[in-house]
Amino acid sequence: MKKYFGDLITGAKSLMAGFAVTARALVSPVVTVQYPREKIAVPKGHRGHPYLVPDETGRPKCIACGSCMRLCPSQCITVQGEKKEGDKRKYPSAFIVDYTRCSLCGTCSEACPVAAIEYSDEYGLAGFTSGEFVLDLLHDLSMKENTPQVY
């Protein structure tokens, strides 16, 4: 008999507690972000695909030393550099990252002596073929066309 009424009282109490929880949720602000129309800021430390950091003039800071290419454990970076007439230093003439093989380990940016390669805050890449993910970072720097679509 004691259990019978005890169950009833604890049950009723827990139901009321449940009502209180959902009532609080009803009056609290909505947490949904309407994604394509609203976006939340990418958190610091997010690892997007590697990108080349530009200097003040808009050209890459990269000196085409090839450290990243040599140290990359997935061997997904290809750098070619040349020193053109009038330039004070070497600039990369090609900088290709095969993003399908990149494991985002960060060795390239750690190895870079001039901090010219960093993670981007891109998170919505999509494409139809794996070839679309072979990123030409130099092209990327000048214009965004060659990269896969961003959703």
Added chain:
Amino acid sequence: MDLLSNIPPHLIRMVIAVVVVLGFVFANATVLGYLERKLAGRFQRRLGPMEVGWQGILQMPVDGIKLIAKQLIAPDNVAGALFYLAPLVALSPVALPFLVIPFAPGLQAIDLDIGVIFLLAMISFNTVAVFLAGWSSNNNYSMIGAIRAVAQNIAYEIPILLCVLAVVLMTSSFSMRSIIEAQKNIWFILLQPLAFIIMFICSMAETNRSPFDLPEAESELTAGFHTEYCGIAFSLFMIAEYSYMFVNCCLITTLFLGGWKGMPLPLGEYSSCIWFFIKAYLLMFIIVWCRWTFPRVRFDQLMNFAWKYLIPFSLINLLLTAILVKLL
């Protein structure tokens, strides 16, 4: 005008009532479906439907069009006619209970002497449709859902009747209108709080609403009795479910919340139906609130709750009411 004057006026009144009620059934299901989804979102701190129309207000009509446009697929070896009959059996009787509900003093199609009994009989009709659907679907999930629905309805019908009886003992009338008139001074929720609570819980179980939605328990039975139904057949079940839910709310409003009684409104006699709708939709809100708060009960818990708690308590309530009515 000659033609119109030859038609007996009560026939015209019946036709108008039926047309209005049918329109109301579909409009009500649309509105309730939208509110349910919107409130479900807000209870989980989501937005709910947002894409179609302002605040997703056209979501339900669009869903309706989608469901109507779909092909009706019947699996092999269904019990032919019965399979297609079940959604119709679910929907066709929903108009009938609305005919005896007094929304306002003059806003009632027929004031039956046995209005409450008629209404309860029509509400129970849904069980027949659910069982028919489950039995004719040739699907184990459907069958188990249907069996559960029947067992659950037998268990929960008893406390409902006992609670209605407690109110009827006080008014000595089964007519919906005279029950409301009897609440002129005090609503019966204050005299019969226990009966109100039991009746409310049971009407949720009666209409297969969560947390008592075992006949369509998604996690165990796919979709229960309507697993094999698609397109318009499925939506007929849904419209019927929402309509029965609203009818149950109307019944509770009539029995316990004083029906159309409220502060007088300046817009004439019929406008007091606003009070009726406010009360009924408030109950609907609580039903939705329950659904998004409580997890589904297990079947043994469901049965224990009915037979060990609700039925004894409603019997005691009925006994006390009888004694008090006799003494006072």
